Amino acid sequence: MSSWVYVGFFLVVGLIVPIGAIVASWLLGPKKPNPIKQSTYECGMETVGDSWVQFKAQYYIFALVFLIFDVETVFLFPWAVKLGQLGMFAVIEGIIFILILIVGLVYTWRKGMLEWV
Amino acid sequence: MTLFAALRVVTTGNLVHAALWLIATLFGIAVTFAILNASFLAVVQVVVYIGAISILFIFAVMLTRKEMRDRGPQMNRNWWFGALLAAITFVGLVLLLYGWNGVSKTASVYPSDFDAVGALGNALISPDAYVLPFEVASVLLVAALIGAVYVAFNPRSGDSSK
Amino acid sequence: MDFLKDPLKVAADWLLGILAGWGMPDLWAQVLIGFLGVFILISLLMVLDILLVWIERKVVSRFQSRIGPNRVGPFGLIQPFADIIKLLIKEDITPAGADRVVYNLAPILSMASVLILWAVMPLAPSILGVDLNVGVLYIIAAGAIGTLSIIMAGWSSNNKYSLIGAFREVAVMLSFEIPMLTVMLIPTIFAGSMGVAAITQAQDVWFFFIAPLAAVIFLIAAIAELGRAPFDMGEAESELVSGYNIEYSGMKFGMFYAGELLHAFTFGGFWAIMFFGGYRFFGLEQVSAFLAIAVIFFKALVGYWIIMWVRYTLLRIRIDHMLAFNWKFLTPVAFVLLMVTAFMNALLTDTLRIESGSVLYVAIMFLSNVLVAWISLETARAYSRRARERVEGPKIAEAGRS
Numbered sequence: 287m288s289s290w291v292y293v294g295f296f297l298v299v300g301l302i303v304p305i306g307a308i309v310a311s312w313l314l315g316p317k318k319p320n321p322i323k324q325s326t327y328e329c330g331m332e333t334v335g336d337s338w339v340q341f342k343a344q345y346y347i348f349a350l351v352f353l354i355f356d357v358e359t360v361f362l363f364p365w366a367v368k369l370g371q372l373g374m375f376a377v378i379e380g381i382i383f384i385l386i387l388i389v390g391l392v393y394t395w396r397k398g399m400l401e402w403v
Numbered sequence: 404m405t406l407f408a409a410l411r412v413v414t415t416g417n418l419v420h421a422a423l424w425l426i427a428t429l430f431g432i433a434v435t436f437a438i439l440n441a442s443f444l445a446v447v448q449v450v451v452y453i454g455a456i457s458i459l460f461i462f463a464v465m466l467t468r469k470e471m472r473d474r475g476p477q478m479n480r481n482w483w484f485g486a487l488l489a490a491i492t493f494v495g496l497v498l499l500l501y502g503w504n505g506v507s508k509t510a511s512v513y514p515s516d517f518d519a520v521g522a523l524g525n526a527l528i529s530p531d532a533y534v535l536p537f538e539v540a541s542v543l544l545v546a547a548l549i550g551a552v553y554v555a556f557n558p559r560s561g562d563s564s565k
Numbered sequence: 566m567d568f569l570k571d572p573l574k575v576a577a578d579w580l581l582g583i584l585a586g587w588g589m590p591d592l593w594a595q596v597l598i599g600f601l602g603v604f605i606l607i608s609l610l611m612v613l614d615i616l617l618v619w620i621e622r623k624v625v626s627r628f629q630s631r632i633g634p635n636r637v638g639p640f641g642l643i644q645p646f647a648d649i650i651k652l653l654i655k656e657d658i659t660p661a662g663a664d665r666v667v668y669n670l671a672p673i674l675s676m677a678s679v680l681i682l683w684a685v686m687p688l689a690p691s692i693l694g695v696d697l698n699v700g701v702l703y704i705i706a707a708g709a710i711g712t713l714s715i716i717m718a719g720w721s722s723n724n725k726y727s728l729i730g731a732f733r734e735v736a737v738m739l740s741f742e743i744p745m746l747t748v749m750l751i752p753t754i755f756a757g758s759m760g761v762a763a764i765t766q767a768q769d770v771w772f773f774f775i776a777p778l779a780a781v782i783f784l785i786a787a788i789a790e791l792g793r794a795p796f797d798m799g800e801a802e803s804e805l806v807s808g809y810n811i812e813y814s815g816m817k818f819g820m821f822y823a824g825e826l827l828h829a830f831t832f833g834g835f836w837a838i839m840f841f842g843g844y845r846f847f848g849l850e851q852v853s854a855f856l857a858i859a860v861i862f863f864k865a866l867v868g869y870w871i872i873m874w875v876r877y878t879l880l881r882i883r884i885d886h887m888l889a890f891n892w893k894f895l896t897p898v899a900f901v902l903l904m905v906t907a908f909m910n911a912l913l914t915d916t917l918r919i920e921s922g923s924v925l926y927v928a929i930m931f932l933s934n935v936l937v938a939w940i941s942l943e944t945a946r947a948y949s950r951r952a953r954e955r956v957e958g959p960k961i962a963e964a965g966r967s
């Protein structure tokens with residue numbers, strides 16, 4: 287636990303420094319809001335239409351595939367740590383694990399889910 | 404702090420704010436893991452939950468167009484019944500845990516060089532521990548992947564959205 | 566001599582002595598000293614950040630055959646300070662309709678996610694913020710917070726270009742985390758631990774020589790994670806007018822910009838730690854902690870130089886090409902490399918009893934990496950040749966090949 291306390295310190299100081307910088311800028315800068323300055327930027331023109339875009343479903347699919355492989359890689363970390371001491375048997379097991387997931391990747395690929403975002 | 408964030412998840416009206424409060428809750432859980440000396444779980448919590456699942460949530464929220472603000476009344480007529488049920492469940496759980504003598508013990512103190520991750524690794528691989536669930540987990544992940552493909556693609560076969 | 570080897574402990578003990586002399590209870594003194602140490606490190610990092618701005622601008626100008634800032638101070642060294650002053654006194658504009666809390670939180674989180682990375686950067690054998698035994702995953706966790714801050718920035722700006730830029734950038738960052746995670750497993754295998762200090766200590770032979778392909782894949786994935794060209798979808802300056810940064814002005818933009826440069830330097834440092842021996846340099850680090858710091862800073866600078874070099878040489882890659890490259894090439898290659906490395910490692914050390922670290926071991930692992938790289942490149946080449954034939958007809962593809 288004590289090591290994580292230092293991480294907490296880092297987090298606190300890491301948050302304070304940018305907050306301090308931004309507060310400093312807020313204090314030092316002029317404050318003259320007017321509607322033109324605050325309007326949304328669109329390459330210098332007036333905005334056209336709703337400031338909202340049709341969200342491509344493909345983003346969601348990529349995030350989903352990422353999630354699966356993220357969990358897989360996280361599973362592999364304890365395996366990797368002990369690999370040096372456990373010999374060939376552990377390696378074969380891990381390879382089976384990875385191969386099953388590569389099959390999954392190939393399946394996703396062939397089904398065309400990896401096209402465009 | 405975690406509880407406060409969890410409360411805000413269900414009470415805030417704005418959907419995206421709800422997702423952000425969820426992230427705060429998950430972060431609180433990660434901190435709890437860290438305090439309990441489960442370092443690996445703490446980092447995994449941040450990586451998987453906050454890094455992937457929260458982003459998935461936010462994407463899903465973005466997928467639903469239009470109205471992202473729930474303007475209905477905060478609670479409906481039967482709120483007292485829901486509160487009663489929650490209180491009963493809570494009391495029941497406390498009584499149950501009280502009977503278990505593990506509650507009043509603090510977490511057992513491991514020797515300071517206890518290699519938690521290594522022990523986890525050993526457990527996952529050695530044949531008389533958890534190796535079969537390890538392999539089955541990979542099959543489960545692939546099944547999830549195939550399911551995701553199926554769900555994502557079937558409705559899209561006649562979809563007009565680009 | 567003791568001070569040279571272990572300055573932090575000496576300084577901490579000295580301060581503890583002073584504070585105890587003033588009658589402060591021990592716990593408070595420890596906490597205060599901890600805070601002080603962290604604060605000093607982060608202040609030094611911010612100064613470093615300013616210098617990085619200068620380095621970046623000078624280097625880009627040399628790449629583009631011009632001189633770069635040279636008016637403000639000798640060699641333009643005071644330029645970044647002038648920039649900071651300018652950013653500080655700019656007006657703080659919040660666009661209409663933006664979600665104030667999230668809008669303000671995003672740059673803070675972005676910078677914070679970079680600063681907390683330095684908690685696990687081993688600067689010397691005795692200087693390490695926190696020796697977490699899950700250091701490698703911690704790096705990814707901090708990256709996850711950075712990814713989140715980008716979505717927050719893009720969404721809260723109430724600007725459709727900002728939103729598109731943020732989504733693309735996050736899609737790219739998420740996708741490239743997979744090869745990065747996979748390749749980070751390889752130093753973990755060699756070192757037998759996820760802690761960064763252990764990985765540095767285990768590098769009697771630099772891991773680069775045992776797994777060069779892993780180093781290359783890590784570099785590519787790291788450049789994509791940083792959101793820098795040629796993967797800079799998030800700020801595609803000519804496409805999306807600065808992407809998720811559009812509505813940010815003044816110091817908030819400064820946070821994003823400086824954070825990105827510091828992030829690049831930090832990843833240069835992690836590349837050095839994982840593959841080039843970190844602060845180790847033929848035993849030099851045993852002499853003094855300061856030399857070790859100098860060594861790792863030098864290596865991080867070299868890594869940063871390479872990242873800058875790539876940025877100013879290559880064109881931006883189209884987003885669908887980027888994602889196809891990741892999922893169809895980089896991820897399978899990373900997984901195959903992981904399997905091959907694990908297999909060869911077990912084969913050599915277990916079955917054939919070759920001493921890990923000996924020249925034969927290094928040579929065989931190096932060759933196996935080269936083999937994997939060669940096979941994957943040939944596969945990609947054959948695939949692209951077939952695709953070209955399909956489009957253009959076999960004769961033209963033949964002519965193109967000769």
